[in-house]
Amino acid sequence: MLLAGAAVTPAQAGDAPGTARAAQAAQATAGIRFVDIPGDGGTVLKANVVTPSGAAPAGGHPVVILPTSWAIPQVEYLAQAQKLADTGYVVVSYNSRGFWQSGGEIEVGGPKDIGDASKVIDWTLANTPANPGKVGMAGVSYGAGIGLLAAAHDPRVKAVAALSGWGDLIDSIYSGRTQHSQAAALLGGSGYLTGRPGPELQQILSDFLGSNLAKEDEMIAWGKKRSPSTYLDALNKNGAALLLGNAWGDTIFPPNQYADFFEKLTVPKRLELRPGDHATSELTGLLGLPNDTWTDTRRWFDHYLKGEDNGVDREQPVKISSRSGGGYENYPDWKSVGPDREKLDLAGTTTIHANVDSGANGGIVLLSNALDQLTRIPPIASVPLLPRRYAAVWQSEKYGTEQRVRGTAKLHTTLTSTKESGTLVAYLYDVGPLGLGKLVSNAPYTFHGKTPGRPFGVDLELFSTAYDVPAGHRLAMVVDTVDPLYIEHNPSGAQLTFSSPAADPSYLSVPLREQ
Template structure:
């Protein structure tokens, strides 16, 4: 039997691949077993904490969906049930325990082992993945030193490669097969000579290749100054939000219709709004937009969500990207600085449109910690101006 097995495969040159849970497990296995020479991890996690607890905010829809899927397809153990229950209940007394649990199960914590093994790693994800957002994959990719490839496409969790699971034509799986053929069979099919970062914009067709992740948004930045002080009350959903887990980004993938909001009609008592002038030329947003601002709370705990919109002539904003942020233990009335990375994306803003940053405090995707009656003030001190920096790609 061993001879038969060796006749059809080399036990010292194993390839593993998976989607979602299978992707994360494939990466973890590759870090701990040097026989695995190539891995394809699609719509997975590299950093479990950053995936569902970014900005110190519970991604409650994502976590609830993961928990429900686990119960439908498996038998979660008592440890997982307890951790997930504490997470969804926002039990801050167990926050560090939950973070430690997530880190232990994060491939990013074992990247040195992957690099020592020389494993060839291909990562694929969707820009709008509401379960495992793209930022954590991009950061992980940059830490890999062996053969590597990173692909980002429009869509949500597993939707970019979903049709390929049924045997239908699919770019993701075509490239996965090429990856295995090159790094397991030694076929010279060109996959390792292409630019290692391949992305597709949410606004256009065709792929863009880059030498590394940092090059994606290397053509400059569009900086939107957040000069005016904005004061808002918390606890109200203004209509600006990130959509619905799995559904909204899938709709964007197939129809190019992302979550939208009428920016002029947003209630200014509950939403802070800053807009650019009309853009004289197209802006190709590529990479990770970053918010820098100063916040003064009236309570020690709170949550806000920042949204970047593409605003057309009629004031309808199409969501470009967003991210949540939660704080605890702050002194009421004392300002503090916030630096927040929004979720990475590729989106083309047409000439004549505006960029708008909107901040409110309630989004169904996330838990929120705003006590009743709490207020937030966003300011731009002269010595430390507030802004959102938007990375741009070449035309």
């Protein structure tokens, strides 16, 4: 449904004289122009408009709205905006509320951000030769989230390309009930440098990074309100065609939450996953260089906004690329990516001491997985040298043939802690003949309110990935308690014991398939 205040203008309703006036005005200023657009409540949004040259087709040009990424000015999309305009799109990119010269305060995809998107559509239909029945939205990161939220609230949005975005904000930066501290600190810090966080966001950041568990329910409610997954029914009802793109190593919005969101959509949809970290898959395209993600975005809009029969609707909707190289793989749905699973037994009883980083870790936000994308060198650890006092280690037998990890590995174990709270971090490594382990995946898990000395079950999904394990290598499951990516909740002197009861054996379930 439409947000209150997102009024439909005469141009939206198809009023011929209004459309003609908009066309005449826009044709006089074809090319790039910088404008002020009144957003929700009249807040000024700084924007640029790229209009195709020449006469508009009957009914007007298709239009693409581009909200900017977090902390990035509206020039972010100029290269792609020009490419779209060159093929007949009106493109409007605007600085998201609270950033740079746009007015207001940072809302993090809140109601005012959704209202802004509708107001930008209003302005575009009234002031450019845009077709009111062919409105699309695209964006990277923050812009992706706003595009999805707008599509749930404004049925005029017919297609969205949401690149490096989020389906569930809480499951992104608070997965495993663990604060993703580097991601949150990066977002908070860049927000203060380039924008104006409002009092609500300041309080949320303070409570989140300060581990204020008394405010946990409030933080979760705040995040759910800003999660497209909360509005699945509206998205499916409105019917916008949704293209979701992400990177396997995204340390801000991990791929699991996007894949889960994708599976629940019933609209025309597509999921693309590539090597890299947050927004690195789209970066070269923003610089105007050839880029598969942006090429597929234009194909998506060409079909769902222009109506071109380019075959994108007949292709298998899940498209992935392995971190180990090779071409694209295509699947009919997410569950088909890793349908075959191998259980690796995590036998025995192992006790580790908390509060010390064993040397196994997930790397540095943005940097480590970007390096993996460019060089295929992920974070590395020498598995034989990991101190067993601080790290639990299990290893598979050597594989005789190459194994392809595709999808989501799942850890199940029984844990006993000497304290009522604690954090563990699980790592999956590809271990070569010399014991050097390359990180395949990881995920954190935090517990509170447990009875010291009493065992309890732990089920943890590691972050989804696509990785090829060479013949002669083995997989290793490593668990420790400290990682720079996350806030840990292990009291001083805590010990964690992992066991495998006969009635409930511990295991790692890995989506493996032979080459």
